[in-house]
Amino acid sequence: MPWFCSSHLASRTITCLTCMSFMSVQSQEESCEAPRLDGGYVVPAQQSYTHGSSITYACDNGRKPAVESWWATSSCQNGEWQPAPQCIDETSCVPPNIPNAKYTENPHGWYSDSEKIRITCNSGYESENQDATAVCKNGTWTSMPTCEKSKDACDAPPKIPHAIIIHQEYHDLFPEESNVTYQCEDGFTVGEGDETEQILYCIKKKNISKTVFHFTPVDKCGKSPILTNGDVVNTTHRSLTYQCNDYYKLVGEAEVVCYSDGSWSKLPTCKVTHCAVDTANYPQLVQLPQTTYLLEGQRKEFDCLEKTFYGTHYSASVWCYNGEKYVKKCKYDSAPYMTCATTPHKQNKFTKLPKDGVMTIQPVCHAQADSLCFCTMYEDVC
Known part of the structure; x- marks a missing residue:
């Protein structure tokens, strides 16, 4: 029983067999007409091409093939050219190849x-x-x-005997926070229980060099570990994130995860990064009613008990470094009770212009000069 098709399409015939079914006889593959190439030429040049045959083409000056080459090929696939030959402007771009x-x-x-x-x-x-x-x-x-x-991505999950990953295609990488589900083979269960499925989460295990999969949500490990001078600031069903109190520095990884055996990963510590200055321990200092705290790297002047003369300041410098305080000896600081933001106005002197951020004041001495002042920042003597 013949079928008659439209033009350019081959006819098909079906044959009645003794089993009363019909068998279709496949049509012949179609040939291709010569491609219409604007701004280029084809080799070999023919009126038509059989199925499976190939051509090579190039483009005229100012144009180029839509591929990463100055020439290109195309093949006839059942009446169509794959890929379609085309010449584009040479200022245009072909599709980029960007891995991943x-x-x-x-x-x-x-x-x-x-x-x-x-x-x-x-x-x-x-x-x-x-x-x-x-x-x-x-x-x-x-x-x-x-x-x-990604530095937080996981490699492919591990192969586990008598288990298979379900509902998930294979990938070389899995982003952080993703998960896969293992299904046990018939007759096997997870651990000593009766469950047959187990979920693995991709969590960055930061105490080793690469990211791996972990099994257990944090609620399987019980109460959150207590961090001295710190606390939990973020909780997910797979990890805890810790932060230290003020004046303390976190040492170790902030994120803690629950292992499949019910234990926690290593807890960070909070290291003292401040210095407590109690003037009661320093008899040379003016006593303050409460303890003074200095941040790491901070320096502060404390008044000393010896008399402060007019225009001078007697103090000791205390510096906090790496959690330790360094107390210098008391000394006179010839810093006046004026700021260096403006040029000081004194008698018996003239002023030079600022140089490198320092104002220099030179004296003009008179017999009747009756004042004495010092300024280390201004280098002032009058």
Whole structure:
């Protein structure tokens, strides 16, 4: 029983067999007409081409094939050219090859000059450039970003005997916070219980060199570990994040996870990074009603008990470094009770202009000069 098809399509015939079913006889593959190539030429040049045959083409001056080469090939596939031969302006760009990324594809198969595309890294990869875009400029892509493996991503989950991963395609990388579900083989259970499924979460285990999978949610490990001089600031069902109190520095990893055996990963510590200055322990200092706290690297002047003369200041400098305080001897500081923000106005002297941020005042001495002042910042003697 013949079927009659439209033009350019081969006919089909079905045959009645003794089993009262019909068997279809496949049609012959179609040939291709010569491609219409604007601004280029084809080799070999023919009126038609059989299925499976190939051509090579190139473009005229000022134009180029829509591929990464000055010539290109195309093959006849059942009446169609794959890929379609085309010549584009030489200032246009062909689709970029960006490993581990995807971007919006142009339906024409190429991009015009000044056209911009936005690149999105695949799951488990990231770009250093947050503005992941590229622009076609005179036939070349500029500022092309790269997608590298995320430092927080996990490699493929481990193979577990008598278990298989379900509802998940295979990937080389898994982003942090993702999970996979293992299904036990018939006759096997998880641990000593009767469960047959187990979920693994991708959490960055920061006390070793690479990210691995962990099994257990934090509620399986019981109460959160207590951090002296610190506290939990964030909780997920897979990890705890700690932070130290003021004047303390976190030593170790802030994130703590629950292991499959019910134990916690190593807890960080809070190291003292301040200095407590109690003037009662320093008889040479003027006593203060309460303890003074200095931050790491902070320096502060404390008044000393010896008499302070007019225009002078008798004090000791205390410096906090690496949690230890360093107390210097009391000494006179010839700092006047005036600021160095403005030029001081004194009698019996003239003033030079500032140099390198220091104002220098030189005296003009008179017999009747009856005042004495010192200024280390101004180098003032009058």
